[in-house]
Amino acid sequence: MAVTESMRSMLGVSDTRDPVAEGMLRRENWRGTAAGLRAFLVGRSGATILLQGTALVSVLFAHATAQSQQVGLTEAFFAGAYGPIGSYLLALLLPVGYAIAYLVRTEDTAGELGIYAALRHGSYRRWTGSIVTREIPHIAAFAVGVGVVLILGAAILDQPISMLTTETSTFYLGLLGLFASTLVFCSLATLLAWTGRRVYLLMFPTVILAAVVGYLIPASLGWMNIVAPFSALHDAELVGAPIFAPAAALVAAGILILAAIWRATPKNADGLV
Numbered sequence: 001m002a003v004t005e006s007m008r009s010m011l012g013v014s015d016t017r018d019p020v021a022e023g024m025l026r027r028e029n030w031r032g033t034a035a036g037l038r039a040f041l042v043g044r045s046g047a048t049i050l051l052q053g054t055a056l057v058s059v060l061f062a063h064a065t066a067q068s069q070q071v072g073l074t075e076a077f078f079a080g081a082y083g084p085i086g087s088y089l090l091a092l093l094l095p096v097g098y099a100i101a102y103l104v105r106t107e108d109t110a111g112e113l114g115i116y117a118a119l120r121h122g123s124y125r126r127w128t129g130s131i132v133t134r135e136i137p138h139i140a141a142f143a144v145g146v147g148v149v150l151i152l153g154a155a156i157l158d159q160p161i162s163m164l165t166t167e168t169s170t171f172y173l174g175l176l177g178l179f180a181s182t183l184v185f186c187s188l189a190t191l192l193a194w195t196g197r198r199v200y201l202l203m204f205p206t207v208i209l210a211a212v213v214g215y216l217i218p219a220s221l222g223w224m225n226i227v228a229p230f231s232a233l234h235d236a237e238l239v240g241a242p243i244f245a246p247a248a249a250l251v252a253a254g255i256l257i258l259a260a261i262w263r264a265t266p267k268n269a270d271g272l273v
Helices: 002-011 019-042 044-069 073-077 085-121 124-156 167-193 199-216 219-224 244-263 266-271
Strands: none
Touching (some): 044 085, 044 124, 073 167, 085 167, 085 199, 124 244
16 A cells, blocks of 8 residues: 555656545445335336245245144235234235335326326326326236246145145135235325325335234125235124125225215325325
8 A cells, every 4th residue: 555655656657536425425325225226126027026935935935834733825824803913913014015015116107197197187186096097907917926926836845736626615705805905005005105204114014004903804704804805704694704804805995995085185295296
Protein backbone atom coordinates (compact mmCIF):
# COMPACT_ATOMS: atom_id res chain seq x y z
CA MET A 1 0.00 0.00 0.00
CA ALA A 2 2.85 2.39 0.94
CA VAL A 3 4.71 1.49 -2.25
CA THR A 4 1.61 2.26 -4.31
CA GLU A 5 1.18 5.64 -2.65
CA SER A 6 4.88 6.54 -3.15
CA MET A 7 4.68 5.61 -6.82
CA ARG A 8 1.61 7.80 -7.21
CA SER A 9 3.40 10.72 -5.55
CA MET A 10 6.45 10.28 -7.78
CA LEU A 11 4.27 10.25 -10.88
CA GLY A 12 2.19 13.13 -9.62
CA VAL A 13 -0.99 11.10 -9.56
CA SER A 14 -3.35 11.68 -6.65
CA ASP A 15 -5.97 9.32 -5.23
CA THR A 16 -9.25 10.65 -6.54
CA ARG A 17 -11.49 8.16 -4.75
CA ASP A 18 -14.29 9.75 -2.77
CA PRO A 19 -15.29 7.64 0.29
CA VAL A 20 -18.65 9.40 0.50
CA ALA A 21 -19.44 8.72 -3.16
CA GLU A 22 -18.35 5.09 -2.81
CA GLY A 23 -20.57 4.67 0.23
CA MET A 24 -23.53 6.14 -1.61
CA LEU A 25 -22.85 3.85 -4.57
CA ARG A 26 -22.76 0.78 -2.32
CA ARG A 27 -26.04 1.82 -0.72
CA GLU A 28 -27.64 2.33 -4.11
CA ASN A 29 -26.42 -1.09 -5.26
CA TRP A 30 -27.83 -2.67 -2.11
CA ARG A 31 -31.16 -0.92 -2.59
CA GLY A 32 -31.29 -2.08 -6.19
CA THR A 33 -30.56 -5.67 -5.16
CA ALA A 34 -33.17 -5.55 -2.39
CA ALA A 35 -35.75 -4.05 -4.75
CA GLY A 36 -35.06 -6.75 -7.35
CA LEU A 37 -35.38 -9.50 -4.74
CA ARG A 38 -38.62 -8.01 -3.45
CA ALA A 39 -40.03 -7.76 -6.96
CA PHE A 40 -39.16 -11.41 -7.59
CA LEU A 41 -40.67 -12.67 -4.33
CA VAL A 42 -43.99 -10.85 -4.75
CA GLY A 43 -44.19 -11.37 -8.52
CA ARG A 44 -46.28 -14.21 -9.85
CA SER A 45 -43.30 -16.41 -10.75
CA GLY A 46 -41.33 -15.86 -7.55
CA ALA A 47 -44.35 -16.14 -5.25
CA THR A 48 -45.49 -19.31 -7.03
CA ILE A 49 -42.07 -20.95 -6.67
CA LEU A 50 -41.86 -20.01 -3.00
CA LEU A 51 -45.39 -21.15 -2.17
CA GLN A 52 -45.14 -24.40 -4.12
CA GLY A 53 -41.94 -25.07 -2.20
CA THR A 54 -43.95 -24.49 0.97
CA ALA A 55 -46.53 -26.96 -0.33
CA LEU A 56 -43.77 -29.54 -0.78
CA VAL A 57 -42.64 -29.02 2.83
CA SER A 58 -46.27 -29.45 3.87
CA VAL A 59 -46.39 -32.75 1.95
CA LEU A 60 -43.35 -34.00 3.88
CA PHE A 61 -44.94 -32.92 7.17
CA ALA A 62 -48.19 -34.63 6.18
CA HIS A 63 -46.24 -37.80 5.36
CA ALA A 64 -44.89 -37.93 8.92
CA THR A 65 -48.36 -37.23 10.33
CA ALA A 66 -49.99 -39.88 8.14
CA GLN A 67 -47.55 -42.52 9.37
CA SER A 68 -48.01 -41.61 13.03
CA GLN A 69 -51.81 -41.37 12.90
CA GLN A 70 -52.42 -44.15 10.36
CA VAL A 71 -54.37 -41.95 7.95
CA GLY A 72 -54.04 -41.23 4.24
CA LEU A 73 -51.53 -38.68 3.01
CA THR A 74 -54.25 -36.52 1.45
CA GLU A 75 -56.27 -36.47 4.66
CA ALA A 76 -53.14 -35.53 6.62
CA PHE A 77 -52.24 -32.81 4.12
CA PHE A 78 -55.71 -31.25 4.30
CA ALA A 79 -56.25 -31.89 8.02
CA GLY A 80 -56.07 -28.15 8.59
CA ALA A 81 -57.84 -26.99 11.71
CA TYR A 82 -58.59 -30.58 12.73
CA GLY A 83 -55.01 -31.83 12.64
CA PRO A 84 -51.66 -30.88 14.23
CA ILE A 85 -51.08 -27.16 14.52
CA GLY A 86 -47.94 -27.47 12.39
CA SER A 87 -49.96 -28.96 9.55
CA TYR A 88 -52.56 -26.22 9.94
CA LEU A 89 -50.03 -23.39 9.83
CA LEU A 90 -48.21 -24.81 6.81
CA ALA A 91 -51.46 -25.24 4.89
CA LEU A 92 -52.74 -21.80 5.89
CA LEU A 93 -49.46 -20.23 4.81
CA LEU A 94 -50.36 -21.07 1.21
CA PRO A 95 -53.47 -18.84 0.86
CA VAL A 96 -52.08 -16.19 3.21
CA GLY A 97 -48.77 -16.00 1.34
CA TYR A 98 -50.57 -15.74 -1.98
CA ALA A 99 -52.83 -12.97 -0.65
CA ILE A 100 -49.91 -10.95 0.74
CA ALA A 101 -48.04 -11.15 -2.59
CA TYR A 102 -51.27 -10.13 -4.34
CA LEU A 103 -51.68 -7.17 -1.99
CA VAL A 104 -48.11 -5.96 -2.57
CA ARG A 105 -48.54 -6.22 -6.36
CA THR A 106 -51.85 -4.35 -6.17
CA GLU A 107 -50.38 -1.62 -3.98
CA ASP A 108 -47.38 -1.20 -6.28
CA THR A 109 -49.61 -0.93 -9.33
CA ALA A 110 -51.97 1.45 -7.58
CA GLY A 111 -49.14 3.68 -6.44
CA GLU A 112 -47.70 4.03 -9.93
CA LEU A 113 -50.62 3.86 -12.34
CA GLY A 114 -53.71 3.59 -10.18
CA ILE A 115 -55.42 6.80 -11.18
CA TYR A 116 -54.81 6.10 -14.87
CA ALA A 117 -56.16 2.56 -14.54
CA ALA A 118 -59.26 3.90 -12.79
CA LEU A 119 -59.78 6.43 -15.57
CA ARG A 120 -59.35 3.72 -18.20
CA HIS A 121 -61.99 1.53 -16.55
CA GLY A 122 -64.34 4.44 -15.95
CA SER A 123 -64.37 4.38 -12.15
CA TYR A 124 -62.51 3.09 -9.12
CA ARG A 125 -65.23 0.53 -8.55
CA ARG A 126 -64.94 -0.96 -12.02
CA TRP A 127 -61.17 -1.00 -11.69
CA THR A 128 -61.37 -2.80 -8.33
CA GLY A 129 -63.80 -5.34 -9.73
CA SER A 130 -61.51 -6.01 -12.69
CA ILE A 131 -58.51 -6.54 -10.40
CA VAL A 132 -60.29 -9.24 -8.41
CA THR A 133 -61.88 -10.80 -11.49
CA ARG A 134 -58.54 -11.11 -13.27
CA GLU A 135 -57.01 -12.71 -10.19
CA ILE A 136 -59.55 -15.54 -9.91
CA PRO A 137 -58.08 -17.70 -12.75
CA HIS A 138 -54.62 -17.28 -11.23
CA ILE A 139 -55.93 -18.44 -7.85
CA ALA A 140 -57.46 -21.50 -9.50
CA ALA A 141 -54.17 -22.27 -11.26
CA PHE A 142 -52.36 -21.88 -7.94
CA ALA A 143 -54.69 -24.40 -6.26
CA VAL A 144 -54.23 -26.84 -9.14
CA GLY A 145 -50.45 -26.42 -8.81
CA VAL A 146 -50.64 -27.36 -5.14
CA GLY A 147 -52.60 -30.45 -6.17
CA VAL A 148 -49.87 -31.40 -8.64
CA VAL A 149 -47.23 -30.97 -5.94
CA LEU A 150 -49.27 -33.22 -3.64
CA ILE A 151 -49.65 -35.92 -6.30
CA LEU A 152 -45.95 -35.85 -7.22
CA GLY A 153 -44.90 -35.77 -3.58
CA ALA A 154 -47.15 -38.72 -2.78
CA ALA A 155 -45.67 -40.68 -5.68
CA ILE A 156 -42.10 -39.94 -4.59
CA LEU A 157 -42.93 -40.97 -1.00
CA ASP A 158 -44.42 -44.22 -2.31
CA GLN A 159 -47.91 -43.22 -1.16
CA PRO A 160 -49.63 -42.66 -4.52
CA ILE A 161 -53.04 -41.06 -4.36
CA SER A 162 -55.68 -43.38 -5.73
CA MET A 163 -58.43 -41.69 -7.71
CA LEU A 164 -60.86 -44.55 -7.10
CA THR A 165 -61.23 -44.34 -3.32
CA THR A 166 -62.77 -42.03 -0.74
CA GLU A 167 -59.43 -40.21 -0.71
CA THR A 168 -60.45 -38.72 -4.05
CA SER A 169 -63.23 -36.61 -2.53
CA THR A 170 -60.84 -35.36 0.16
CA PHE A 171 -58.36 -34.37 -2.55
CA TYR A 172 -60.82 -32.41 -4.68
CA LEU A 173 -62.68 -30.85 -1.77
CA GLY A 174 -59.35 -29.89 -0.24
CA LEU A 175 -58.28 -28.11 -3.42
CA LEU A 176 -61.67 -26.42 -3.65
CA GLY A 177 -61.29 -25.30 -0.04
CA LEU A 178 -57.79 -24.02 -0.75
CA PHE A 179 -59.12 -22.02 -3.70
CA ALA A 180 -61.94 -20.62 -1.55
CA SER A 181 -59.58 -19.74 1.32
CA THR A 182 -57.17 -17.97 -1.05
CA LEU A 183 -60.03 -16.01 -2.59
CA VAL A 184 -61.23 -15.00 0.89
CA PHE A 185 -57.83 -13.62 1.87
CA CYS A 186 -57.35 -11.85 -1.49
CA SER A 187 -60.81 -10.31 -1.16
CA LEU A 188 -59.96 -9.25 2.38
CA ALA A 189 -56.71 -7.69 1.14
CA THR A 190 -58.63 -5.77 -1.53
CA LEU A 191 -61.07 -4.44 1.07
CA LEU A 192 -58.28 -3.41 3.43
CA ALA A 193 -56.52 -1.62 0.57
CA TRP A 194 -59.50 0.73 0.41
CA THR A 195 -59.74 1.11 4.18
CA GLY A 196 -56.69 3.23 4.93
CA ARG A 197 -53.14 4.16 4.15
CA ARG A 198 -51.55 1.70 6.56
CA VAL A 199 -52.91 -1.36 4.82
CA TYR A 200 -50.05 -3.64 5.87
CA LEU A 201 -50.52 -2.71 9.53
CA LEU A 202 -54.14 -3.76 9.10
CA MET A 203 -53.44 -6.90 7.08
CA PHE A 204 -51.04 -8.71 9.39
CA PRO A 205 -53.03 -8.53 12.67
CA THR A 206 -56.18 -9.39 10.73
CA VAL A 207 -54.50 -12.49 9.28
CA ILE A 208 -53.20 -13.54 12.71
CA LEU A 209 -56.65 -13.12 14.25
CA ALA A 210 -58.23 -15.09 11.40
CA ALA A 211 -55.68 -17.90 11.82
CA VAL A 212 -56.45 -18.18 15.53
CA VAL A 213 -60.20 -18.16 14.96
CA GLY A 214 -59.90 -20.70 12.14
CA TYR A 215 -58.04 -23.13 14.37
CA LEU A 216 -60.39 -22.73 17.32
CA ILE A 217 -63.62 -23.41 15.41
CA PRO A 218 -64.84 -26.83 16.60
CA ALA A 219 -65.60 -29.66 14.20
CA SER A 220 -69.31 -29.34 14.98
CA LEU A 221 -69.18 -25.86 13.40
CA GLY A 222 -66.74 -26.82 10.67
CA TRP A 223 -69.10 -25.67 7.95
CA MET A 224 -68.52 -22.10 9.23
CA ASN A 225 -64.73 -22.27 8.93
CA ILE A 226 -64.21 -19.82 6.07
CA VAL A 227 -60.58 -19.32 7.12
CA ALA A 228 -59.54 -22.93 6.50
CA PRO A 229 -62.35 -24.52 4.47
CA PHE A 230 -59.84 -27.06 3.13
CA SER A 231 -59.80 -28.77 6.53
CA ALA A 232 -60.78 -32.43 6.17
CA LEU A 233 -63.14 -33.53 8.90
CA HIS A 234 -62.43 -36.97 10.31
CA ASP A 235 -66.09 -37.27 11.28
CA ALA A 236 -68.04 -35.58 8.52
CA GLU A 237 -71.34 -36.67 10.05
CA LEU A 238 -70.95 -33.86 12.58
CA VAL A 239 -71.54 -31.16 9.99
CA GLY A 240 -73.07 -32.89 7.02
CA ALA A 241 -71.63 -32.59 3.54
CA PRO A 242 -67.96 -31.43 3.47
CA ILE A 243 -68.86 -29.07 0.63
CA PHE A 244 -70.49 -26.69 3.10
CA ALA A 245 -67.24 -25.08 4.31
CA PRO A 246 -65.86 -24.23 0.83
CA ALA A 247 -69.31 -22.99 -0.21
CA ALA A 248 -69.54 -20.75 2.86
CA ALA A 249 -66.03 -19.43 2.14
CA LEU A 250 -66.98 -18.58 -1.46
CA VAL A 251 -70.05 -16.71 -0.21
CA ALA A 252 -67.89 -14.83 2.30
CA ALA A 253 -65.39 -13.96 -0.45
CA GLY A 254 -68.23 -12.60 -2.57
CA ILE A 255 -69.40 -10.39 0.30
CA LEU A 256 -65.86 -9.08 0.84
CA ILE A 257 -65.50 -8.32 -2.86
CA LEU A 258 -68.78 -6.39 -2.89
CA ALA A 259 -67.67 -4.49 0.21
CA ALA A 260 -64.34 -3.63 -1.45
CA ILE A 261 -66.12 -2.42 -4.60
CA TRP A 262 -68.47 -0.32 -2.46
CA ARG A 263 -65.48 1.25 -0.67
CA ALA A 264 -63.73 1.98 -3.98
CA THR A 265 -64.70 5.63 -4.30
CA PRO A 266 -62.66 8.79 -4.98
CA LYS A 267 -62.89 9.93 -1.35
CA ASN A 268 -61.12 6.72 -0.25
CA ALA A 269 -58.59 6.76 -3.08
CA ASP A 270 -55.94 8.63 -1.06
CA GLY A 271 -55.24 5.47 0.86
CA LEU A 272 -54.52 3.54 -2.32
CA VAL A 273 -53.14 5.95 -4.92
